[in-house]
Amino acid sequence: MxxxxxxxxxxxxxxxxxxxxxxxxxxxxxxxNNSANNDEYATSGGILLGDPNAPVTIVKFTDYQCPSCASFTLGPGKQIFREYVDTGKANFIYRNYPFIGDESFQAAEAALCASDQDRLKDYDEIIYVNWNGQNKGTYSEKNLITMAELLQLNVNSFSECMSSDKHIKNIQKDIDDGKKLGIKSTPSVLIDGELILGTKSYGDYRVIIERALGN
Amino acid sequence: MRSFTKIQYLWFFTAFISLLGLVVTTYLTILSIGQIEASCSIQGCNEVLNSKWSKLLGIPLSFGGMLVYGIIMILSLSHISSINILTRKIILLSIFIGMSVSVYLTYIEIFVIKALCQYCITSAILLLINSIIIIIIFKKEKLFISFHIWQVLFLEDEAKVSANPQNQR
The missing domain is CATH 1.10.287 (Helix Hairpins)
Structure with missing residues (x-):
């Protein structure tokens, strides 16, 4: 040696x-790293669906081009909605955290334009159902308008909204708040301030929601 | 002031390249540890680090890269002031293992996952540069008769060191 x-x-x-x-x-x-607890930033923006006075607030930060976000939204996300949001036990805040590419940002804008017509949940789902890889043109403006047509939205005002860029500020606020919360991946779900990273099973989310409900 | 021979400078350069490789693979290992299952990470190399090929028995392969670069760096620095056939054999074995894994993983990235991770590619390039320099050094040192890996590892012996007066420092 x-x-x-x-x-x-x-x-x-x-x-x-x-x-x-x-x-x-x-x-x-x-x-x-799962212990971040900062309800203030999580709930200070985004689009709220469900009863604003519900005892539990669930917030999701997603990127529309992220396959794991699609798994969450079309899997446990749907069940959470059925069991807790539709029954008034929880409300749900949609927030965007686009980072994968320009199409992520464009899809986020489109979702907010659908929200102007009170169809955010449906549009959110149709975007993920059509997920077909990252930065491959799936969420081009033309395709996003076609999705709006499929949902029978008012296409004229949807297109106007898309070209007006009026939601860029809101998306930027979501990103800023996400950074303050220390979000490093999507989906990031906060249940009454408790940060859950990645897509878990419905059972895992259920345990946390029930705990937040005091059961 | 102490002056160094060309070969010693080449060992310094190898150690420097290994240091860069160590930094890259350490960063990749940190990314791999921080990778949350079923999520998209904002730190990049998502598809590659989330793939089943990125870990072996739960250990990130980049950690293996850290070991390879660490060994080459330490032993290259030790060669600046001493001649040791055993440590040279260890370097050659490390390079051989590192390059084999590196070529396999680059193939997987390009043809199977179809996504490139810039850090993995950087690490592969650094290892390739190191391999070339080390072969040049060994050729200059004339310590080994051939570069067939099995021959160097199992057949060559230290007799060649004293037989070559150029290697005396």
Missing amino acids: DFLKNKFTLFGLIVFTISILIIVITLFSSNN
């Missing part, structure tokens, strides 16, 4: 040990 005695080798060993230490620290800190 003579080679360990020279100063260059020692320098290499120190650098390598620091790298390993960084990994160990990351491992420990990643186990504690």
Whole structure:
């Protein structure tokens, strides 16, 4: 082990040990990153559906091009709506966190334009049903208008809304609040301020909602 | 002031490239650890790090990259002031394993996942540069008769070191 005695080798060993230490620290800190609790930023914007006075508030931050967000919305998200939002036990806030590409931003704008016609939930679902890869033109303006047609929205005002860019400010606020909440991935769901990262099973969300309801 | 030979400078350069590789693979390992299951990460390399090929027995493959770069960096620095056949054999073995895994993973990225991770590609390029420099050094040092991996690892011996006066420092 003579080679360990020279100063260059020692320098290499120190650098390598620091790298390993960084990994160990990351491992420990990643186990504690679900504890963010900041209802203020989560509920300060977005579109609320359901009873505004419901005892529990569920917030979702999503990117329309993210396949995991599609899994959440078309899976546990639908069940949560049926069991808790439609029954008045919880309300649901839609917030956007587009980061995958321009089409994410465009789809977010389209969803907010559908919201102007009180069809956010349906439009949200139709976007995810049509998910077909990232940045491949799926959410071009033409396709987004076709989706609006399929839902029998008023296409003229929808197109006007899309070209007016009137919702850009709202989307930017969602992104800013998401950053303040420390969101690093989508979907990020907050149930009464408790941050849940990634798509979980309906049962997992149910446990947290029931706890928030005091059951 | 101490002066270094060309070969010693090449070992310094190898150590520097390995240091860059270590930084890249450490970052990739951090990304891999922070990857939340069934989510899209804003930090990039999503599709690659979420794929089943990114981990072996639950350990990120980039951690293996860290070990390879760490070993090459430490041993390259040790070679600046000493000659040791065993540590050279370890370097060659590390390069061989690292390059094999790297080529396989790049193939998977391009043809199976069909998504490129810029950090993985950077790491592969750095390892390729290191392999070329190390082969140049070994050729200059004339320590090994051939570069067939099995021959170097199992047949060559230290007799060649003393037989070559150029290697005396």
